[in-house]
Amino acid sequence: MDELEERVRRQLYRFQDLAEQMAAVRGRETSEDGAVMAEVDGNGALRDLQFSHEISRMSPDEFERVVVTTAAAAARAAFERRGQIVNQFNEEMAG
Structure with missing residues (x-):
C-alpha cells in the first residue's frame, strides 16, 4: 500500500510540474530586419510586441506582413x- 501511495504522490507532483512548465512556455521571435519582436505564451496569445525604428521605412502592408509573420513564428x-x-x-509516465 505504501508503494502505491508513493507512486501516486510522484505522479501528482509530476502533473504539477507539467502544469508549471506549460504555464512558463514562451515563444519569442525577431523579424529578419530586427524591426519587430513578438513574444507569445504557450497558448499562442501575444504577450509582448516591440518595434524598432526600422518600421518607419515600411509601408502599411509591409508592416502588417512582418508583424503577422513574426508573431506566427x-x-x-x-x-x-x-x-x-x-x-x-x-515518456516519463509510460516508463
Missing part, C-alpha cells in the same frame, strides 16, 4: 516547446 516556437514538454511527460 513565435507561436510556432511556443507550440514546439509545448510539444516537447508533453512528449517528455508522456
Whole structure:
C-alpha cells in the first residue's frame, strides 16, 4: 500500500510540474530586419510586441506582413516547446 501511495504522490507532483512548465512556455521571435519582436505564451496569445525604428521605412502592408509573420513564428516556437514538454511527460509516465 505504501508503494502505491508513493507512486501516486510522484505522479501528482509530476502533473504539477507539467502544469508549471506549460504555464512558463514562451515563444519569442525577431523579424529578419530586427524591426519587430513578438513574444507569445504557450497558448499562442501575444504577450509582448516591440518595434524598432526600422518600421518607419515600411509601408502599411509591409508592416502588417512582418508583424503577422513574426508573431506566427513565435507561436510556432511556443507550440514546439509545448510539444516537447508533453512528449517528455508522456515518456516519463509510460516508463
